[in-house]
Amino acid sequence: MSKAASALFVALLLVPQLAVAADAQTLSYRIEKEWVVLEVNKDGSVTLTYNITVAVDEGAIRRFFRVGMPAPGFEVVYAEELETGAEPDFDEIEEGDYYAVEFHPTVPILAGESRTYVFTVVVPKFIYKDETNPGNVGLVFVPSWFDEAPVEDLRVMVALPEGVKPEEVRNTPDYDNLLSMDGRLALYWERRGLAPGEKFSVGVSFPSSYVESYVEQPPQPTGILFRIGQILGILVILLPFLLITGIVIYVFVKGRRALEEYEPPWIGIEALGVQDKLHPPEAAYLLLMEKGKR
16 A cells, blocks of 8 residues: 555544544533522622532533632632532633633533532622612622523522611512521522523612722723723714814815816905905814713
8 A cells, every 4th residue: 555545544534533523522511500699798898609500411521610700809718519529629710801710620520410619709899889879889790691501590699788678778670589698688589591691680779887888989891892892982973073074174175176276366456455366265173072981
């Protein structure tokens, strides 16, 4: 057998193996449950406790599994992988406007298997001044969502500082139940069958006297996509003015050219003095003032 024929034979043998390797990279997974307890602390921070189960239907999760966090500066204070009883290896990820806890499975999560992570995170400076309800502070919380995976069972409980009364609370959407957690008022929501990428947001407001500190304004997004959006927004605002300015300049230049071609400017001295046959064109100035908002 020639060298060329041998190479072709080996290549043909490898094709099925390459196809299998490619198929093995396909990943299909879902979130069987995502249960979150958010406790508002006296100092204005919040403590998040997640109980989340990821199930793999096809492929395998070998390297990492991420759970999104609501704000920067968070700290994981406890983590456990229930099936193994081990403390999983994890990283705290902050990439621009993206924040997450990245878990590294102790063993790969294969098709037909699931893995449950229970972990607690402290998020500082998460309580903000409520501009809608004077004298109140509050929070908006969106549990982690997954662009490529549905969430089958989502449960969220927000425990308020000790002493907050039901009539003092403003919230959206309407809670599914009102509970007590260690003597503290707690609001409870439950949702089923969230589609991949679907978000569920809860907002809670209460009197500022129940916390020692809060943030005046929520942090503004600063990532590259936000900056691009800012630039596009400015261009949209300026576009009509740029068009008008362009038209004015075009008319002015065209008028000047017409005068130069058909009626050149001249000044004649007569008995009554200087006579000016040209009248300078009137200029239009457009002033755009933009008031910045913090």
